[in-house]
Amino acid sequence: MAKETPLLPVEDAREMALFFVVGALCFLAALATLSAKSTYGAARSWTAEVEGELTVSLPDADRRGAESARKLIESTEGVKEARLLSKAEIDALLEPNFGSRGLPESLPLPQLIAVTAEPDAQFVGPTLERRLTEAGFANAVDEHADWAGDVRRMLSIARLVALTAVALLASTAIAVIAFATHAALLARRDIVDVLHLAGARDRYIAGLFERRFWLLGLRAGAVGALLALGAAAAMIFAVHSSGARTGLLPELSLDFQDLLILVLTPVIAGLAARIAARMTVIRSLKSVM
Amino acid sequence: MTLSRHDLFDDVAVRLDGVSLRYDTSEDILSGIDLVLKPGSFSFLTGASGAGKTSLLKLLYLALKPSQGEVSLFGRPTSRLTRDQLSALRRRVGVVFQEFRLLDHLTAYENVALPLRVLGRKESTYRSDVEELLAWVGLGERMHARPPTLSGGEQQRVAIARAVVTQPDILIADEPTGNVDPEMGSRLMRLFLELNKRRATTVIIATHDLGLVRQVEAPVFRLQHGLLVQDVEYGPVARRRTDIAKAAE
Secondary structure, three states, rough: OOOOOOOOOOOHHHHHHHHHHHHHHHHHHHHHHHHHHHHHHHHHHHHHHHHHEEEEEEOOOOOOHHHHHHHHHHHOEEEEEEEEEHHOOOHHHHHHHOOOOOOOOOOOOOOEEEEEEEEOOOHHHHHHHHHHOOOOOEEEEEEEEEHHHHHHHHHHHHHHHHHHHHHHHHHHHHHHHHHHHHHHHOHHHHHHHHHHOOOHHHHHHHHHHHHHHHHHHHHHHHHHHHHOOOHHHHHHHHHHHHHOOOOOOOOOOOOOHHHHHHHHHHHHHHHHHHHHHHHHHHHHHHOOO | OOOOOOOOOOOOEEEEEEEEEEOOOOOOOEEEEEEEEEEOOOOEEEEEOOOOOHHHHHHHHHOOOOOOOEEEEEEHHHHHHHHHHHHHHHOEEEEEOOOOOOOOOOOOHHHHHHHHHOOOOOHHHHHHHHHHHHHHHHHHHHHOOOOOHOOOOHHHHHHHHHHHOOOOOOEEOOOOOOOOOOHHHHHHHHHHHHHHHHHHOOOEEEOOHHHHHHOOOOEEEEOOOOOEEEEOHHHHHHHHHHHHHHHHH
């Protein structure tokens, strides 16, 4: 005997349109999630970098005094490394303000020491300031607090935007699926009525729609995830092959977690479709006896 | 709770107590209907078009809730049942819809087998029964055709086969012979009588066809202005009585 015909007929045009919409939403949601994740990763490393760096400025010290100050700094608890900046490095730092021809020799410049703190060290700045003062060095310790604050604020906004985009896309996909399920139910009211009057329980009828939309969500999600994978790979390839530096922009990586996001995308889409279908059908059936 | 055909409360198949029905804010379609159908009874429901026959049948096959009153099947007041219990009751009721309500994407065979599929039965357990039933209603050669390719009469026979395939305790038929020729009409009527006699199936048939009504000695309920009255002036006995009276004249 031939295989049983599904009780819900396949609706090519309507389901193709829904497949396309869900696939596109999954593609956007997957890309947004990958971007959000890379933004999070980048944010963590930028903040760590900024928060671990200090610059000590010694306005009155000569080169020898600065070297002894560097040793004092390096011996301070919580300091990983202290490096006295050369004249060329100081010139390079001031180049944006004074041009590339260098500074006049007569212009008094402070000695600068770049300090890297241990990752978990606390109150390194005030400690250095106190110890240098006690040792007789006029000093100014810059913890880059303002800049770090700006970076943190910017990263918070970037995180919020990424999360909002993911949440919006996910909820839009669910709303579209729920709407489509309802439309499919209305279009198939005759079948639902016949099944209902033949004694089919609500969960049996809901199960028909659930299976249909679970598979649709799964397939559309898989296509969306594959397209997102292709887009991410293309972006990574473009960055690497051109040797372009992305600067502060987060870079996509396609590591294990990224691949996990892509694998989960169709499963989440399928589950969302299934749950939306179940809720819509059960609610609709409750309105009849 | 599962309701079985051997339910202890099965002394009345159908009971309507003071049932009224109205759609939205319109006037009552049905008003204060009282009706009792005993298990194994055979009855007709007649009335002019728009009298509310289909609405009354919808109440009987639990497609509608009454605006007032109570519909009980097999001694169970349906207003107090859960949705699963209502589904269990519907499985004991076979319905022949006036507009057939066949599923166009399924074959005639699959349409007839639909109630069995809903019950979760495997196809191998019912295949021969369904094929036999289709052959009996004269559609043995057309079982793989889909409804849009069937004539009105063929569709009606598929609808009847679907209604009786589970051997229901109650069979409700809305104009079941409206689209078939008199010979097929008589044959289908014999099927209903056979179900009624052999399986004690409670049968109620809504029809305009008084010729059909006269073939069977059975109570006839008539709907008039939303009220239900029992009309005894039909059936072979009544017809014989009329014939004798005419002969005496």
